[in-house]
Amino acid sequence: MNESVLEKLKILAESARYDVSCSSSGTSRPNREGTIGSAAGWGICHSFAEDGRCISLLKVMLTNSCMYDCAYCINRRSNDIPRATLAVSELVDLTIEFYRRNYIEGLFLSSGIVRSPDYTMERLVRIVKDLRTVHRFNGYIHMKSIPGAGRELVQEAGLYADRLSVNIEIPKEESLKMLAPEKDFQSVFAPMRYIRDGVLQSAEERKRFRHAPRFAPAGQSTQMIIGATPETDNDILRVSSALYKRPTMKRVYYSGFVPVNGYDNRLPALKQPPLVRENRLYQADWLLRFYQFKVEEIVDDSYPLLDLEVDPKLAWALRHPECFPVDINRADYEMILRVPGIGVKSAKLIVASRRYGRLSAEQLKKIGVVMKKARYFITCNELPMLTVNELKPENVRRLLTQKKNRKQDDRQLILLFREQEQE
């Protein structure tokens, strides 16, 4: 370990940072005699970078040299950027020493593709295997499964990694073909299938033999780039929803496109990554996973894009005033969950507390319901308020999207000068 690693780490972290996933959840594994570390099932974020994103794992590439030329990627072959490769011992030292200082939960290992997908995958597997068996590292490991890698290698990787992931990147195959000529859907979905098969098979074996090895206990995740190609939110969310229906897919990440290769005219010229759209997609993703929404309730062919002004749950409520108002003291949990301004936590608290007596608006507010939104969609112990039905959805929408006026000082006299209308 010496100073030269500093420069390499800089290059390889900068190359790895566009991968969104950094979660360390999904595996709970206590320390075993003679090993280093443990895995906390809920995941721990150890720091937050200047961009506000969680740093949980040491997210680094083995090498950022790559034989592919994907238009959206910083590491594409035709880019003139500094390239570096970490030695295995350097990578192991970094992981373990960072871990011992409580900087990280573990390692997120990825790599550019060198020589062939199988060759690259084999190198990654060897490192992860070394970490586990030679260095007895018991912390969290997330490993990228290289698109196009063979079944045997994925099978082996799953024995050592907690989570495996293959990035779809582009939600439609024709766009992927255009931007990443060396990749196709087959090369992405095949490793995904291998991972799923591995997890299911291991679960089956563990039913019979308690000590059968676990396979990628934290399942798999994937990522899609948003705004680099013309796909609508409808296209994107349908892919996510289909993925979530398959077992073992834990998370789909959305990455607002950062124009890293401005010169490539197959890509749109964006001034800024589409952060609001990215946020709305995550909200929609949450509705799919935790709020029992179906994808066609959030977007369909007549609403192919998510509303940037209001969140998808509010947008659904405004399109369906006939489902409201919801009676907080009687309605099912599922329906309470649909009220804008009530999240999973408050919905559970409501259902638990109303057994002791009727809940009032004041109590709801204390429990954590955002009454500013929820008031138009509920009735509780008080006399009914003006709900979305009386006010009409468009007015509720206006009330909720109004920009807050700057606070005015009461002592200041306000003179109204009407602007002269121009002829």
Place this chain on the structure above:
Amino acid sequence: MHIFIYDKTPEGLLTVVFDAYSRKIFPDLLLGEGEPLPLFHDEIYTVVTDEDKANRVWNALEKKLSKVALSMITVSWLSELPEIGLLLFRYIRKNIDAPCAVEMNFGDPDVLELSKIWKKVGQEKHRVQQFLRFQKAADGTYFAAMEPLYNVLPLNIAFLKDRFADQQWLVYDLKREYGYYYDLHEVIEVRFPEKEPHLLSGLLSEDIMDKDEILFQQLWKQYFKSIAVKERINPKLQRQFMPVRFWKYLTEKQG
């Protein structure tokens, strides 16, 4: 107004509960010894902490309350908030008086308030797990210091012992001036009558650091800088997740 004076220990509080029921007089205010009295009061009763009485109350609670509710009582106690004694007293009393426990009635202001304090203490506990940073000393001990808002170090011992099982460590609470030391076998509580500089600043000075410590700190700072996407800089979000009060002892935020 009835005032009870107790020794501000958990056993003391449980004795308060016992005495209140046996005297059929319930306190409106709980004070520690030597705390100033309000202007108007009917009666002052000084509670003498009694292990047996405390155990009887606790056993009764164990019978009636769920594990979560019991942990709510013990964990919230560590918040050290001035009003926590009286709040816990009311919470315990409500649970004893009701035919079945009221722990899930979040419409009740005391139950809700206590669950909020419990969550806050839990969050602070989690933040120790997140933002604790070890520095390796020349003798091989890993040292970390923090100033948590609540007294949450004891809640993290099991986690730290499990995770850092094969290294000696010392975690130190600078505000409460005590810590825990792990010698590869067991964890012991430690207090230092004489404070060395790192027990005041929370940071090891270079002359007592391990020879590679500076290098790994530099590497971590470099990584922290490089992993941020420049096009998405968002200091507000960063501060929201990682409040500024922790930055003082975070390696990546040092000069």
